Amino acid sequence: MDLNYLYKRHQISLFMADNADSEQARRTHHALAKGYAARIAGAKCPRPTASIV
Numbered sequence: 001m002d003l004n005y006l007y008k009r010h011q012i013s014l015f016m017a018d019n020a021d022s023e024q025a026r027r028t029h030h031a032l033a034k035g036y037a038a039r040i041a042g043a044k045c046p047r048p049t050a051s052i053v
Contacts, residue, residue: 003043010036 010033017029 001039001043003040006036006040006043010040 013029013033013036017026017033020026020029
């Protein structure tokens, strides 16, 4: 996945959370931002794979 796309979606989710009209929408957008942050972290530091011998 393109990191630029993930960063963009993360920022949009934070913006939407800050401008949400309801608490439910705010929580939903914050949850989306958290998910994007996790995907960004995973892309930056991928888990090591088991070596096949």
